[in-house]
Amino acid sequence: EVYRSGDHIFSGVEEDKNGNKLNDHTQSAMVVIDHKTGKVVGCMGGLGDDVDSNGQNRATQTRRQPGSAIKPLAAVAPALESGIITAATVYDESRTTFGDYTPNPHKGYSLVTVRKGIEFSANTVNVKIMDEVGPSNSIAFMRKLGISTLLTAKDNSKNNDENLSLVLGGTTVGISPLEMAGAYATIANNGTYRRPMFYTKVTDPDGNTVLEGKQDSQEVISEQAAYVIKSLLKSVVEDSAGTAKYCKISGIDVAAKTGTTNSNYDKWLCGFSNYYTAATWYGFDQNEEVSGATNVAGRIWSAVMSKVHEGKDKSTFNQPSGVVTETICRVSGKKATSKCSDT
Secondary structure (H helix, E strand, O other), X not given: OOEEEOOEEEOOOOEOOOOOEXXXXXXXXXXXXXXXXXXXXXXXXXXXXXXXXXXXXXXXXXXXXXXXXXXXXXXXXXXXXXXXXXXXXXXEOOOOOEOOEOOOOOOOOOEXXXXXXXXXXXXXXXXXXXXXXXXXXXXXXXXXXXXXXXXXXXXXXXXXXXXXXXXXXXXXXXXXXXXXXHHHHHHHOOOEEEOXXXXXXXXXXXOOEEEEOOOOEEEOOOHHHHHHHHHHHHHHHHOOOOOOHXXXXXOEOOEEEEEEOHHHOEEEEEEEOOOOEEEEEEEOOOOOOOXXXXXXXXXXXXXXXXXXXXXXXXXXXXXXXXXXXXXXXXXXXXXXXXXXXXX
């Protein structure tokens, strides 16, 4: 038995080394939000003909490890907002040990800017930023973005997320595609979080309102910091080492971030244009390696968002007042002088 989604073939029943059934096939989930209103305009909670067989909506009910898709939310956004970094701040990606924790560095890189570190999804750079932000501050910040499942020592003294590995997606519980979409929508909406809404009101047969949707909103990031994050995430799509170059949409600025977890259990793509924000997860219901180098979550995101944007006017991210641009020396991270040959 095989399952087809677009041009991708999904294998049938999988078994472990002892012959035990693990998964019928791969799964996926996606949420699309109009971030200007906070309204969910698209939500799919499964993949294949048996998508509703267990009554589970993986887009809203399933929590998965977010991998590197959390880096902009956990480290870069709070660090930019608090003035710890700029897009040009330079860090060393070389192997570094933090107490008893040593993240795997990306080979071939040494001194890199924050922008470059987001572009190729540097591990050590983002852990260093998280170290400066502080895990507890990072969690408090992400809660303002609508992420509700992160634990502190006050919540659970034995298992909590107050550690540096959080920035690489090592969460205790995981995060749903809906909450990841809501968090990225905050950046797309110039820093204002709007709780994702599925309905505005429910009426009875006589037209009387019996239930009315309520939406929380608050400014989490300044418009200026949100723009800088947009610019950084645009590099992931447009620059040479970007991990999501397949997400380009002609004439429309796209910002995105990929995510892959340990053992290739989960694949993510979270991103937005000026029109919509979307988060896509791909993997198995029961943890199992997703084979192949292709980020299928990204390919699904690209296919859906390309279709959604058909006929839309050209659109670019507008730089607000208060954002300063300078030519920066990539070695020092400071304003370049005539003595700097790497700008």
